[in-house]
Amino acid sequence: MTPKGLPHFAAGTIIKGFGRGSKQLGIPTANFSEEVVNKLPESISTGIYFGWAKILGNIHKMVISIGWNPYYKNERKSMETHIMHKFDGNLYDNELKIGIVGYLRPEKNFETLEALIAAINEDIANADKLLDEEQYAKYKNDAFFK
Template sequence: MGTVQEELVYIGFEGCYVLINWKAGQQNSVTQAGSSSKITVVAMSNEAESSLPFYVEGKVVTGFQRGSKALGFPTANFDDNAVATMPVSMDNGVYFGWVNINNGPVYKMLVSIGWNPYFKNEKKSMEVHILNKFKEDFYGSQIKAVIIGYLRPMLDFNSIDELRKAIADDLEKVVDLLEEPESAVFKDDKYFTAEKES
């Protein structure tokens, strides 16, 4: 059982402050003061939060081939060696941050980490949706990412349309969150231009 904590939390994409009681690692619905609307707050475990920002580098590999075809959101998949570097303390879920390919321009990203419950994945994956349109595939390319924030846990959905809507909502939130000064500073991190250590 997590420790109960009381905390004033700023929900950036909701534009409000809420006072909540929460247990680390659990999802809690709270009511904004003066409003009847519910806001879902997901609290990471202390261990998971301490893992961020997380820097990861690898190769782009062929994934499940459903990001573009089934969902309409193409993804770049990290190789197994990169996935294996994830700290065991990091919760499975949807995160956000910054990414580049072959030391090129740095883009906003949404990244899904874990076993996608809707598709019943048997293998843990790290799938990145880059907020940029590329003219061609870049399988085999070097990919670097800095994961800086946690958005929500992995969820199951009743239909693929529900999943598409959830991803679209995630992307809308991430665009705003990455414009915040404390997030935007990572775009210029020297990590993105440094050569890989041998």
């Protein structure tokens, strides 16, 4: 079942985030500005979602964390997108378009960095499988990405 408010499409320029994705987690993320985060509908609660991301003319699978990242005790809400593709260099200042099509789990805190990394890797594996299902795969061809 797709949660209320989905699919949700958003676009914006990739900004420098907290600098943790690649360095501490080994899982790089593309971050949106507060302006994009503030446009999220109230029906989309914090949590881990999955969908499609268009960057540099190509569409890739993605997982996105929406919220406060309790492990890091963020003071402002963020949208951190992990694009399931290996890029050379950084993606700052490029336009990112996303389609959030499904929900994986609520946001939660972790006892250790290792537990957080394991959960993120599980989220990525789950999203990878789910995005092959027709109900989610069809959004890769949505007019929003054209």
